Amino acid sequence: MSLINIILSVVIVVLAASVILVLYRFIKGPTLPDRVTAIDLITTIVIAIIVVFSIIWKSPNFFDVAMVLSLISFLGSVSFAFYLTKRNK
Amino acid sequence: MxxxxxxxxxxxxxxxxxxxxxxxxxxxxxxxxxxxxxxxxxxxxxxxxxxxxxxxxxxxxxxxxxxxxxxxxxxxxxxxxxxxxxxxxxxxxGTKLWEGNTIDELKDMTDRKNELEKLFEESPQDHVVINELAGLYKKLPEAQGGNMEKAKRMEELL
Missing domain, CATH: 1.20.58 (Methane Monooxygenase Hydroxylase; Chain G, domain 1)
Structure with a gap:
């Protein structure tokens, strides 16, 4: 096992730990905007996890998944912002 | 290596x-x-x-x-x-700011706008008030009371 494989495994473990940390805020978060930003951050971390996994498994097709996910997360946060402003009227 | x-x-x-x-x-x-x-x-x-x-x-x-x-x-x-x-x-x-926060420029501008509107009702001829109010109507976002039509009407009064 070469050095880069060990480093990529450590990277995956650290990223998974940070997803768990963000999930704490998602469950606890006092307001709805907190939860929306937590989901946004989870999507960014999941993109990084997908990229590292696609390199470990040597299957470059997963990169397209990461590209689509980055667009979807933008759509999600903007539509939640729209819903937040319109909800109370 | x-x-x-x-x-x-x-x-x-x-x-x-x-x-x-x-x-x-x-x-x-x-x-x-x-x-x-x-x-x-x-x-x-x-x-x-x-x-x-x-x-x-x-x-x-x-x-x-x-x-x-x-x-x-x-x-x-x-x-x-x-x-x-x-x-x-x-x-x-209306998400609350942290209590240690000291600057909220949007809230300051909204308060100043409300104050100026009262002054304008009392003395509609005051050019200083009209000028500042027109500027605030242009700057503020719509949800905080900004309004381009009101700004134009104020500038016509000058």
């Missing part, structure tokens, strides 16, 4: 991963929605940027590099815009 190329790219990968870990610690530790927002948007965007750059330098593969650059461009374009939209919506809904 590791070359400079390997050491540099591994350094970038480690820094990127640490930034993403820091941003997820920030979303737990910081006291207020707006502070959390600033921490996670900046740190997570830069972290993903450095991680992808490091990976594409290490593996030196054309397809991987092009796809990484596309992901980086999409993230750099969309993440700040989305964060701005959510923060704006949260302010409109």
């Amino acid at each position: 590791m070359s400079f190329h390997d050491i540099f790219s591994i350094f970038l990968i480690i820094v990127g991963t640490s930034l993403m870990l820091i941003s997820s610690i920030g979303i737990i530790r910081l006291p207020d929605f707006y502070l959390r927002m600033s921490a996670i948007t900046k740190a997570a965007t830069l972290g993903l940027f450095l991680l992808l750059i490091g990976l594409s330098i290490y593996f030196n593969n054309l397809g991987l590099t092009v796809k990484s650059i596309v992901i980086i461009l999409l993230i750099l374009l969309t993440n700040p815009v989305g964060a701005h939209a959510i923060a704006r919506a949260a302010y409109m809904v």
Whole structure:
């Protein structure tokens, strides 16, 4: 096992730990905007996890998944912002 | 024996991963929605940027590099815009600021506008009041009482 494989495994473990940390805020978060930003951050971390996994498994097709996910997360946060402003009227 | 190329790219990968870990610690530790927002948007965007750059330098593969650059461009374009939209919506809904916060310029401007509207009803001929009120109507967003038509009417009075 070469050095880069060990480093990529450590990277995956650290990223998974940070997803768990963000999930704490998602469950606890006092307001709805907190939860929306937590989901946004989870999507960014999941993109990084997908990229590292696609390199470990040597299957470059997963990169397209990461590209689509980055667009979807933008759509999600903007539509939640729209819903937040319109909800109370 | 590791070359400079390997050491540099591994350094970038480690820094990127640490930034993403820091941003997820920030979303737990910081006291207020707006502070959390600033921490996670900046740190997570830069972290993903450095991680992808490091990976594409290490593996030196054309397809991987092009796809990484596309992901980086999409993230750099969309993440700040989305964060701005959510923060704006949260302010409109009335999410509370941290109690240690001392500056809220939008609230100061809204208060000044209400004060000036009262002054304008008392003395409609005062040019200083009309001038400042027209400026405020132009600057403020619509949800806080900004209104282009009112601004034009004020300028006609001058």
